[in-house]
Amino acid sequence: MPLVAAPDARTIALRLIEADGLASWVEGAPPGVRAWVEASGFGAGIGEVLALPGEAGIAGVLAGWGSARTRARDRFPLAAAAARLPAGRYVLDPGGVEIDAGLECLGWRLADYRFQRYRAGKPSTVELVCPPGVDLDRVETLARGAALAQDLINTPARDMGPEALEAAVAALAARHGAAFGVVRGGPALRAANLPMIEAVGAAATEAPRLLDLTWGRADAPKVTLVGKGVCFDTGGLDIKPSASMGLMKKDMGGAATAMGLAEIIMGLGLDIRLRLLVPAVENAISAAAMRPGDILPSRKGLTVEVNNTDAEGRLVLADALAVADEETPELIVSLATLTGAARVALGPDVPPFFTDDETLAADLAAASARVADPLWRLPFWAPYEPLIEPGIADLDNAPSGGMAGAITAALFLRRFVTASPHYLHLDIYGWTPAAKPARPKGGAFQAARALLALLEDRYCRT
Template identity: 60%
Template sequence: MALSFADPAAPSRPLHVVAVDDLASWRAGQSDAVQAWLAATGFEAGLGELRLIPAPDGGVAAAVLGHGTAAIRARSRFGLARGYKGLPAGDWHLTGALSPAQAEEAALGFLLAGYSFDRYRKTKPAPQPRLKLPEGCDAARILAMAEGEFLTRRLIDTPASDLGPQELEEEFLALAARFGAETSVIRGEDLLAQNLPMIHAVGRASPRAPRLLELRWGSRGPKLTLVGKGVCFDTGGLDIKPSAGMLLMKKDMGGAATVMGLAQMIMQLDLPLRLRVLVPAVENAISGSAMRPRDILTSRKGLTVEVNNTDAEGRLILADALALADEETPDVLISMATLTGAARVAVGPDLAPFFTDDEPMAEALQAAAPVACDPVWRLPFWQPYEAMIEPGIADLDNAPSGGFAGSITAALFLRRFVETPRYMHFDIYGHTPADQPARPKGGVGQGARAILTALPRILAL
């Protein structure tokens, strides 16, 4: 989706941003009519609190938007965005004492708040207000982050009836074509011929053939490879999920959607790197050909895996894709997946947990996350838990019993397929359970903006 800021030369109305501590002095500088209006409407400058200021002709002359207190701002990302949807259509410009970081957050939040998933609605959204880019902000970077995020959200929000492996492939190829990237696709039985047996095993029960999608872009700079889990719907297989557990499973391709959004950001900004994206796209369905509990699969890497839960399928398809990615020894390898409920229990839906053994890479990411308004949290590749993923009858267990440390054991499982030293894995949620500022209920990207912001340090671009 193409987004834009308002023409800087066009007329626009002021959107005054006023913090609680500054409210009295700011209000004293307004006309008697404006002061009376704000008093009558009880404006207290709470974070995201909006008041439209009437013009003499009955229209809207300006607006004032509360910036709250420092303590409240620290508890909310994109807090100003609470008020953006109350603005009438037209062009607006920000005024007020905003730091450069706050101005960039305000601009990014303004764009992200405009997201609407209306594919299945008869009533289309009304025209949206537009914001002039605050002075000193990087328009290209903010637009790229917002447009990449919109792609991720739209893919996650689309139901599996309209986004199976074939449709995800079409979206993937369209993204590649937009930026002139090279692509290849391995489908169905060809996965076995190309030694991608676990991707085939997970997807073979569905009439919608499994496949591996690949994109290559860029001819200069370090090599970055992204791998995203593309389970377009997850029934759980023969270890079937209860109905309540399936309600959000259209989002089980959130890792694929997020790496595609990140890839769009990278290509749109023309970063000097060699990008490779791998997405194993499957539907974990049930039929006579479904993989069974206690089946033993042989992976691309040659490691054998005992399937102790067919609902722990994401790590199986990622394992083959990671082994393929690892064969080229990229400078940095990143996997992203909606992989475990354990990660949600550990950090909730708002944080994106990640794993890496590379300290400089972890430090770069943790420093970049607040800049990008994209929180992350590091979890450990905890060596003592390695024995939990070794079942004895095979090299690896895809679902250790006991229920402890599920996100960590899944990450350790994936690491067995990677020898590239600079590897990072994200166990994301990909969903906002309730409306939040600039993040409506539904699909959401996690970690992509933080990675984008950290890339110059990670790859020394």
């Protein structure tokens, strides 16, 4: 559903109607319209639409806005209506309904996403005139970042391995005039002291690598995004069952989300010095694969016992976080499809975040609510630290017992950020299991808009 800048003679009024305001609206309507609405069964629920007949076709369309209770059950009610509208170009008429026009326009655009790499989709026949006061360029930039992430996540591993992910980051850098570098392959990773990235990707045909993008003024506030780029995860020698392997093309969802956010940051021209680090690997199986019980060195100097080769994401993130920490940026953010425990705790829609900074946590929670990009804080719970200390090495990548898995994974990552003043970790799912308004089934762009709002509030407001 595209947004357009200006109306024309063909526009159709799209009137929003709350459920508890429907009766009074119908009472004030002309007799013919009143009879039409009453006969239709239209109840003004979210997603309901009713075209009103006119002499030359459609005179207008009513779009249900539900109630405060039903709107709280999901996001983007305008997008719910958009999917059911007759073809045409619409002008929004909120009536007396209070809306966040910018947010609803974004939802309208996000609803237009189609993954078309392997099969062309039908073009949308519905357009919305961008309401006054809404920044159309900003909406389009946010939609472009979301689409980038969704396309990357939705692409199968055959076409989105470490080489393709490298090409995607290089193309992102080229679009925005950013610097780009890569450390690729076992010898280069060893020379660069990135042993855990090397170990995780050693069994794959495509070499493991660390991708590094930098953009912005050198003296602007430094923000580093670290995204997990496991392009496919078999589980390694601790192999996953086939049911668990089916969605593992999305295991680079952290990298894709960080890339989509970087696309938006650079597209909006935020005055920060951005760095994007993506350890890009495939966790495959061969004679070169790491083994359960192996002890790996790390860039930080900590040793790690590999008690489960399927807990590989935290290993590659750890080396990348150590690289990020050496530069002591203002803020380090890690994004990863990291643990099933996070999904058990909060489900697919609400990623947990972790930070020791109370102000940062409050700011992110407020930003999340404001932009309808839900997050929920979980603790860096220090009493669980012994669970990640195996005795034979400094750290254990997969503590036994199966409890608090999201927290112990976050605690593991925190050990690799010791110099930077602020660290934020997000354990995202990166997938929408069933289509919802503005969120088609498939790759999901989670947490990025909340992070964008946080960055703008902290570093870009005057």
